Amino acid sequence: MAPTSYDLQRTHNKSGRNSGATGSSRKKSTRERGWGLGLNCSAEFCRGVVAECLGTFFFMIVACVADLQWDSSVRVDVLRLSFTLGLAVVTLVHCFEHISGAHLNPAVTASLMIIRQTGIVKGLFFIAAQFLGASVAVLLLKGFLPTSILGNMGYTVVSPQITAHQAMGLEFLMSFLFVFTFVSSMEATRFAAKLVALPIGLAYLLNTLWGYEFTGASMNPARTISAAVVQSNTNDWPVILEVYLAGPVAGGLVAALIYKFIFDPTFVPGSMRSLRSTSNFDSEEDSMIAMQPVSPHRKEDRGTRGMV
Numbered sequence: 001m002a003p004t005s006y007d008l009q010r011t012h013n014k015s016g017r018n019s020g021a022t023g024s025s026r027k028k029s030t031r032e033r034g035w036g037l038g039l040n041c042s043a044e045f046c047r048g049v050v051a052e053c054l055g056t057f058f059f060m061i062v063a064c065v066a067d068l069q070w071d072s073s074v075r076v077d078v079l080r081l082s083f084t085l086g087l088a089v090v091t092l093v094h095c096f097e098h099i100s101g102a103h104l105n106p107a108v109t110a111s112l113m114i115i116r117q118t119g120i121v122k123g124l125f126f127i128a129a130q131f132l133g134a135s136v137a138v139l140l141l142k143g144f145l146p147t148s149i150l151g152n153m154g155y156t157v158v159s160p161q162i163t164a165h166q167a168m169g170l171e172f173l174m175s176f177l178f179v180f181t182f183v184s185s186m187e188a189t190r191f192a193a194k195l196v197a198l199p200i201g202l203a204y205l206l207n208t209l210w211g212y213e214f215t216g217a218s219m220n221p222a223r224t225i226s227a228a229v230v231q232s233n234t235n236d237w238p239v240i241l242e243v244y245l246a247g248p249v250a251g252g253l254v255a256a257l258i259y260k261f262i263f264d265p266t267f268v269p270g271s272m273r274s275l276r277s278t279s280n281f282d283s284e285e286d287s288m289i290a291m292q293p294v295s296p297h298r299k300e301d302r303g304t305r306g307m308v
Contacts, residue, residue, distance in 0.1 A: 048100035053129035055096045055104045060137035062088040069151035086205025093197035105220045107248040111256035134226035155227035156216025171247030174207040179252035
C-alpha cells in the first residue's frame with residue numbers, strides 16, 4: 001500500500017527528532033572534549049584544581065607551623081619534623097587522591113605530565129594551584145603569628161658545609177625516591193586504594209630524616225619558592241632555582257620515566273614481557289594477559305587515570 005501524506009509527515013518528524021538528538025549528542029561530545037590540549041572544562045576538572053590548591057595549602061600550613069622557632073637557642077627537632085610532615089602527606093593524599101591524584105607538588109605533576117598520566121593544560125593548572133595554595137598559607141601565617149616565632153616559614157636552606165651543586169644532587173636523589181614511590185604506589189594492582197597514601201608519606205618521612213640537615217629536604221618547589229617569594233628572599237634566587245626547582249623536577253622526571261619504561265609491565269617490550277610472565281610471582285591470569293597484544297582501546301582505557 002502506498003504511503004499516505006500523514007505517513008510521510010510522520011516519517012519526516014521522526015527523522016528530524018533523530019537528527020536533533022544526534023546533533024545534541026554531537027554538541028555534548030564537543031563540550032566534553034573541552035578546550036583541547038588535555039583540558040576538560042568540567043566539574044571534575046574544577047574539583048581537581050581546587051583539591052590541589054587546598055591540599056597544598058594545608059601541607060604548607062603544617063610545614064610552616066612545624067618549623068616555628070619557639071626558642072632560638074634550640075635546634076629544630078628533625079625527628080619530630082619528619083614525622084609531622086610524613087603524617088601530613090599520608091593524611092592529605094588519603095583525602096584528595098580520588099579527586100585529583102593528590103600531587104600537591106609541582107615536581108610530581110611535571111613527572112606525571114611527562115609520562116602522559118596527566119594532561120598538559122591540566123598539569124599547568126595543577127601547578128598554578130599548588131603555588132597559589134602554598135603562597136596563601138605562608139601569607140596567612142605571616143599575618144596571624146608573632147614575628148618573633150616565625151622562623152623560616154617553610155623556607156628551606158642549604159647547609160653551609162655543602163655547595164649548591166651538591167645540594168642540587170641531594171634534592172635530585174630525594175625527589176627521585178619520593179616520585180618513584182608515588183608512581184609505583186598509584187599502580188592499582190599493587191595496593192588497596194586506602195593504602196596508597198601510606199608508602200608515599202613514609203617516603204617523604206624517610207627523605208626528611210636523612211636529608212633535612214643538608215637542604216631542608218624540600219622535594220617540593222612550591223614549598224620553598226612560595227616561602228621565598230612571600231618573604232622576599234631575593235638574594236638567593238640562583239641557589240633556589242638550581243637546588244629547589246631544577247633538582248626536584250629533574251629527579252621526579254627521571255624517576256617517572258625509569259618506572260614507566262622499565263618497571264611498569266604495560267610498557268615492557270614483547271620479548272621482556274614473555275620473560276616476566278614466567279616469574280613465580282605472577283599469577284596465571286596475569287601471565288595470559290601479559291602475552292596478549294594490547295589493542296589501542298585497552299591502551300586508552302589503561303591511561304585514563306589522571307588524564308583529561
